[in-house]
Amino acid sequence: xxxxxxxxxxxxxxxxxxxxxxxxxxxxxxxxxxxxxxxxxxxxxxxxxxxxxxxxxxxxxxxxxxxxxxxxxxxxxxxxxxxxxxxxxxxxxxxxxxxxxxxxxxxxxxxxxxxxxxxxxxxxxxxxxxxxxxxxxxxxxxxx
Amino acid sequence: xxxxxxxxxxxxxxxxxxxxxxxxxxxxxxxxxxxxxxxxxxxxxxxxxxxxxxxxxxxxxxxxxxxxxxxxxxxxxxxxxxxxxxxxxxx
Numbered sequence: 254x255x256x257x258x259x260x261x262x263x264x265x266x267x268x269x270x271x272x273x274x275x276x277x278x279x280x281x282x283x284x285x286x287x288x289x290x291x292x293x294x295x296x297x298x299x300x301x302x303x304x305x306x307x308x309x310x311x312x313x314x315x316x317x318x319x320x321x322x323x324x325x326x327x328x329x330x331x332x333x334x335x336x337x338x339x340x341x342x343x344x345x346x347x348x349x350x351x352x353x354x355x356x357x358x359x360x361x362x363x364x365x366x367x368x369x370x371x372x373x374x375x376x377x378x379x380x381x382x383x384x385x386x387x388x389x390x391x392x393x394x395x396x397x
Numbered sequence: 398x399x400x401x402x403x404x405x406x407x408x409x410x411x412x413x414x415x416x417x418x419x420x421x422x423x424x425x426x427x428x429x430x431x432x433x434x435x436x437x438x439x440x441x442x443x444x445x446x447x448x449x450x451x452x453x454x455x456x457x458x459x460x461x462x463x464x465x466x467x468x469x470x471x472x473x474x475x476x477x478x479x480x481x482x483x484x485x486x487x488x
Contacts, residue, residue, distance in 0.1 A: 283448040347461035380475030387482040
């Protein structure tokens with residue numbers, strides 16, 4: 254890829270703000286406009302900008318391609334794990350009210366929704382990055 | 398074969414546009430969705446769940462199992478693309 258100082262500098266400056274905004278969108282899901290799906294895509298878009306500006310070698314040195322798949326599975330695991338936790342506390346699958354009434358902590362229901370949203374965000378981010386890396390890499394990963 | 402596909406698409410399209418007539422008008426207060434379910438969610442989200450955002454309450458709590466399925470669909474899509482395009486990575 255051709256060197257371009259303007260693109261690299263602007264993306265180096267804006268990527269932290271995009272990622273911060275993505276985390277805000279994920280965490281803000283329970284009390285305003287936001288949620289895991291939207292925030293995950295915004296977070297993935299920052300890595301796509303990284304790929305556009307710095308190329309495949311640039312993104313390989315910053316994130317682990319193998320680890321991305323672990324993240325994709327971890328998000329689903331968090332979501333289903335919260336659901337199974339509700340069964341342990343004598344409720345239905347994904348019935349968060351059972352944990353709240355068993356532990357007696359107020360607002361636990363909203364907190365569990367936030368954790369579930371974070372799981373959604375992790376999965377969406379990891380899958381988006383995984384797909385874009387698969388399409389960007391024409392010669393296959395065997396090269397490195 | 399192409400003509401047959403075109404005829405099928407046009408036929409199904411006409412049926413779909415025909416069915417649109419029977420849908421309730423946008424924002425119709427007499428539609429059954431606006432009379433019972435919407436009212437129920439607006440009344441019960443705060444006492445049931447304790448969060449302000451009704452959309453998130455429906456997405457993550459009332460329809461939590463549906464959303465789990467959506468996440469699994471996205472995960473499956475990512476794994477499928479990796480399986481199809483990422484050949485020869487594992488030894």
